[in-house]
Every structure is written in structure tokens, then in C-alpha cells.
Amino acid sequence: MTMKNGHHQPLRVSNLHRAAAQPASDNDSLSTASYDGSNSRRKRRSRKSSSVQATRRAFGSSILMNGIFQKLLLLLIAVVIFDIVYFWDAFGDDVDSQGPEAGIHKLHDKNRIENALQSISSKLHAINEAKGASNNIDGGSSNELMLNENKIIELEHEVEIWKGRYEMAVRQQKIDGHDESYVSGVENELLSLHDPMNALNAISNNYEDAQMEHELSIVELQEEKKHRAKNLERYGVDEHIVKILTAANVEIDEELAEQLPTWDDIVSMYGDKPVIHGLETCQTYRDTVKPEDRMLGPAGMFNTGTNLLFELMKVNCDIKEARNAPSVDPSLPIRYREPRRNGMRWQAPWGKHNPPSTHRDKNVAKAWGKGVKQLDFFPVVLIKDPYSWMGSQCRHKYASFWGHDEQHCPNLIRWRVTDRDDTAFVRVKYALEWKQYESLLDMWNKWYEEWEEQTFPHMTTRFEDLLFHGEEVTKIACDCVGGEFTKNFRYVEESAKRTVGVHKGANGLVKAMLQYGDPSKRLTGFTDRDRRYASKNMDTDLMKKYAYVPPILPSS
Numbered sequence: 207m208t209m210k211n212g213h214h215q216p217l218r219v220s221n222l223h224r225a226a227a228q229p230a231s232d233n234d235s236l237s238t239a240s241y242d243g244s245n246s247r248r249k250r251r252s253r254k255s256s257s258v259q260a261t262r263r264a265f266g267s268s269i270l271m272n273g274i275f276q277k278l279l280l281l282l283i284a285v286v287i288f289d290i291v292y293f294w295d296a297f298g299d300d301v302d303s304q305g306p307e308a309g310i311h312k313l314h315d316k317n318r319i320e321n322a323l324q325s326i327s328s329k330l331h332a333i334n335e336a337k338g339a340s341n342n343i344d345g346g347s348s349n350e351l352m353l354n355e356n357k358i359i360e361l362e363h364e365v366e367i368w369k370g371r372y373e374m375a376v377r378q379q380k381i382d383g384h385d386e387s388y389v390s391g392v393e394n395e396l397l398s399l400h401d402p403m404n405a406l407n408a409i410s411n412n413y414e415d416a417q418m419e420h421e422l423s424i425v426e427l428q429e430e431k432k433h434r435a436k437n438l439e440r441y442g443v444d445e446h447i448v449k450i451l452t453a454a455n456v457e458i459d460e461e462l463a464e465q466l467p468t469w470d471d472i473v474s475m476y477g478d479k480p481v482i483h484g485l486e487t488c489q490t491y492r493d494t495v496k497p498e499d500r501m502l503g504p505a506g507m508f509n510t511g512t513n514l515l516f517e518l519m520k521v522n523c524d525i526k527e528a529r530n531a532p533s534v535d536p537s538l539p540i541r542y543r544e545p546r547r548n549g550m551r552w553q554a555p556w557g558k559h560n561p562p563s564t565h566r567d568k569n570v571a572k573a574w575g576k577g578v579k580q581l582d583f584f585p586v587v588l589i590k591d592p593y594s595w596m597g598s599q600c601r602h603k604y605a606s607f608w609g610h611d612e613q614h615c616p617n618l619i620r621w622r623v624t625d626r627d628d629t630a631f632v633r634v635k636y637a638l639e640w641k642q643y644e645s646l647l648d649m650w651n652k653w654y655e656e657w658e659e660q661t662f663p664h665m666t667t668r669f670e671d672l673l674f675h676g677e678e679v680t681k682i683a684c685d686c687v688g689g690e691f692t693k694n695f696r697y698v699e700e701s702a703k704r705t706v707g708v709h710k711g712a713n714g715l716v717k718a719m720l721q722y723g724d725p726s727k728r729l730t731g732f733t734d735r736d737r738r739y740a741s742k743n744m745d746t747d748l749m750k751k752y753a754y755v756p757p758i759l760p761s762s
Contacts, residue, residue, distance in 0.1 A: 444469035454697035467723030484665035491663035497527035503551030506588035509598035523684035525549030
């Protein structure tokens with residue numbers, strides 16, 4: 207390669223021209239491929255340009271010139287015009303028109319009214335036929351007559367409801383000026399009902415007044431319907447039980463109604479009135495204890511409803527002066543203090559389950575016992591039917607211990623011993639002592655016999671009265687200590703006991719009613735030997751005083 211003035215370019219250009227003129231060799235394949243690729247790209251650009259030009263020729267320079275698009279646009283315009291005309295026709299007069307939105311609402315109102323009138327007409331026709339059928343009854347059984355009377359009452363209420371609905375529909379339909387002939391037809395349907403004058407008098411020429419009258423009649427009908435519904439919802443449950451469950455906000459359904467005891471069963475076991483002793487000591491208590499120092503709370507054996515009594519008294523009774531009493535040391539845990547400061551205490555300050563002779567003013571209960579003058583405390587002692595109480599002990603034995611198991615309880619007579627009647631001794635841990643009793647029955651006898659000997663102010667009532675006469679019993683107890691009883695009595699539906707520890711599985715109000723209102727459950731677990739032993743060794747004076755009826759002895 208030669209140089210001329212230090213440049214090689216003229217030599218390269220001439221070489222390239224010569225190479226182009228010569229046939230391609232194997233060594234020149236790369237140059238040939240490059241050239242062919244360039245030529246191919248030029249051809250593709252040419253084809254693309256031709257395609258774009260063809261498209262422009264077919265559709266023109268603007269999309270608006272497209273024939274298909276123009277047809278779609280015309281169709282859309284036609285639909286919009288149709289909708290505007292249709293809706294505007296539904297607007298009513300031009301004076302009342304308020305734009306498309308108001309027109310749509312008015313159209314819907316018109317349709318609703320027409321549907322309502324059609325429904326009312328068919329309903330009234332059905333009512334007429336049913337009432338006509340009831341008037342044609344020429345005899346039958348008393349049950350059939352009662353059934354037909356109930357149906358007539360239901361139909362009369364249905365008529366009143368549909369009359370009210372008719373009023374509003376007719377008023378609106380007449381005001382709008384639609385379907386006068388149809389309205390007249392429904393009026394004829396209405397006039398064919400019994401007592402048509404009341405229906406005609408209910409129609410007022412003034413729409414505002416008619417609307418107000420309609421609203422008032424609907425409220426009255428709703429109240430009446432609620433009252434009737436309550437009667438139906440009882441499902442045959444006695445009003446005494448309904449009152450108790452209502453106070454506890456318990457709804458009665460058909461399933462619960464089938465399980466609830468009858469009031470006759472309850473009366474057969476406990477009588478129809480509560481049994482309360484010791485009310486003669488109430489005046490003595492009020493005379494000797496200043497109002498701000500008065501306190502009331504439960505005492506009783508295990509499983510006798512002491513927690514239930516506290517819950518009922520806490521929310522329904524208030525000794526207002528108790529707020530002025532010196533507060534228990536605030537540094538003590540809450541269980542030692544009275545949260546509401548209304549004089550209602552959780553238990554006797556010496557311990558509600560402890561015998562009074564050995565514990566009153568001698569023992570200070572761990573819970574709610576400190577800082578309390580025990581002689582100022584008024585105990586409400588709770589007793590329970592001994593047979594039911596022994597069954598409760600089988601479920602929750604607390605601090606009592608005796609030989610038994612789930613299949614053999616109360617086991618008054620040891621079931622393993624068959625050749626003689628040996629009792630199962632019971633040992634009980636009280637706060638200051640252990641005591642041993644011959645049997646569970648002996649424990650019940652001696653514990654309440656000791657309370658019968660006490661002369662300080664107190665009252666005794668039955669657990670069953672707290673359950674089935676709760677409002678009456680708690681009011682008497684509240685009045686006894688000079689408290690103010692609530693005007694809206696509240697019952698406690700849930701178990702008044704905690705569901706942990708020794709209280710696990712304790713009954714709530716509904717469960718307690720099912721358990722203690724059913725005579726068939728009173729002797730659950732008792733063998734014939736247990737029943738004979740109980741009949742011979744029961745304290746009959748206590749049974750008579752608290753109106754507990756002893757069960758019939760087994761025949762054998």
C-alpha cells in the first residue's frame with residue numbers, strides 16, 4: 207500500500223469500486239450479506255408506504271367520513287331522542303317539571319302505586335272471600351268455632367292494614383291523575399267489606415291530613431300487632447314465667463317453651479306464694495343500726511343461691527345513706543370493698559357458708575370481710591328443698607367430702623354395703639373448724655337448725671322463691687333494711703356464679719327453672735334406700751315451716 211502525503215483514502219475508494227465489479231468470493235460473503243440486508247429494508251418501507259396510502263384512499267382523510275361510523279352515530283342520536291321524549295312524557299305538566307331526575311323518580315312512583323293498587327285489590331278480594339266463608343258456618347265443634355273466630359280476628363286486622371295502604375295509594379294516584387277507572391274499581395272492592403262507613407270516613411279530601419291520619423293509624427296497628435305477637439310468642443307459657451324471663455331479657459321461642467315447667471308444677475312443689483320468716487326483726491334492725499351503717503347480704507349453705515341474691519339486690523336495691531359511711535381502706539383489694547357503695551354486700555362478713563354460732567363476730571371472711579362491723583350486718587338466709595339441695599351437692603360439692611361417685615349420689619346409704627344401712631359420713635371444712643355429719647341430709651338438718659336458734663335480726667327465705675318470686679322477695683328484703691327499691695326490676699339470666707373453679711357448670715336462670723321447676727328431677731340419683739332413710743330422718747319441722755312437700759315413698 208503506497209502513501210501520498212500521508213493519506214490512504216484514494217486507494218480505498220478505488221479498491222471498493224473494483225471489488226464491486228468483481229464476482230463475490232467466499233471471503234467477501236459478509237459484504238454481500240450487508241448489501242442484501244440494506245436492499246431488503248428499502249423494499250419493506252416501500253410496501254408499508256403503499257399500504258398506508260391504500261387505507262387513506264379507502265377511508266378518506268377523516269374517521270367522520272366512514273360510512274359505518276356514520277350509521278352508528280345516527281342510531282345513537284335516535285336512541286337519545288327517544289329516551290328524552292319518553293322520560294319527558296313521564297315528567298307530567300311543564301309547570302311541575304324539575305328536570306330528568308325528578309321525572310325518573312315520578313315514573314317509579316307511578317309504577318309503585320299501580321303495583322300497590324293491584325296488590326291491594328287482590329288482597330281485599332281474598333279477604334272478602336275468606337270472611338264470606340266464615341259467615342256461612344252453620345255449626346261444628348267448639349274447636350272449629352274457636353279457630354274460625356281467631357281467623358276472623360286476624361282477617362279484621364289484615365283489613366285494617368290493607369285499608370291504610372289503600373288510602374295512601376289512592377290519594378297519590380288521584381293527585382297524579384292516573385288510572386281513575388282503576389282507582390274506582392279498588393274503591394268498589396273496599397266498599398264491599400264489612401263496615402264500609404269506617405273505610406269511607408277514613409278518606410280525607412286533603413292529602414296532608416290523610417297522610418297524617420294514615421301514619422297514626424299505622425302506629426296504632428303496629429302497637430296492636432306487637433301486643434298480639436307477644437301473646438303468640440309465649441307459645442302457651444304461663445304469664446308468671448313470662449314475667450320472670452322478660453325481666454331477665456330472655457326471649458321465648460318454641461323450643462324453650464316446650465322445655466319450661468308449667469306453673470302448676472311449680473305450685474305443686476312450692477306453693478303459689480313466697481315463704482319468708484324473720485320479718486318481725488326488720489324494725490329492730492332499723493331502730494338499732496344507723497342508716498349509713500346498714501348492710502345486707504346473703505348467708506346459706508353451699509348451692510342455695512347466695513350469689514344470685516347478691517346480684518339481684520345489687521342492681522335493684524339502694525341504701526342511699528350507705529354512701530356517707532366511712533369507706534373501707536382503699537388500699538385493700540377490690541374484693542374487700544363494696545363497688546357500688548349501696549349497702550349490698552356479697553356475703554356475710556364472717557363467711558356466708560359458715561355456721562353463725564361459731565363464726566359470727568369471730569371470723570373475718572377473706573372476701574368482703576375486712577373493715578366491716580359484723581353486728582351491723584343484716585343477713586338474708588337462703589334455704590333450699592333438701593332433696594334438690596342434695597342433688598346440687600352431687601354436681602358441686604364445694605368444701606364437703608363424702609363417699610360417692612357420679613352414678614351413686616347423694617349416696618345417703620352406702621351403695622356398696624348391701625347387708626345393712628350404713629350412712630356415708632360427710633366432713634365439711636369451715637373457716638374455723640372441720641365438722642362431720644352423719645350424711646348429707648344430717649348436714650342440711652343441723653346447719654339450718656342452728657340458724658333457727660339465732661335471735662339477732664335476720665330473715666330467711668327459700669331459694670325457689672328467689673327463682674320464681676324474685677321481684678317480690680328482693681323488694682321485701684330491701685324494705686326490711688330501709689333501702690329504696692328500683693322501679694324497673696332486673697333479673698339476672700346468666701349464672702350468678704363464675705364458671706371456673708368450684709362454680710364451673712353452675713346453672714343460670716333458665717337452666718335453674720328447668721332444673722328446679724320439674725318435679726321429675728327432684729329425686730334424680732336417689733335410690734329406694736336413700737329415699738326411705740330421708741323420709742325417716744328429715745327434720746319435719748323445717749319441712750313444714752318452709753312448705754316443702756315430702757316425696758311419696760317407694761312402694762316396695
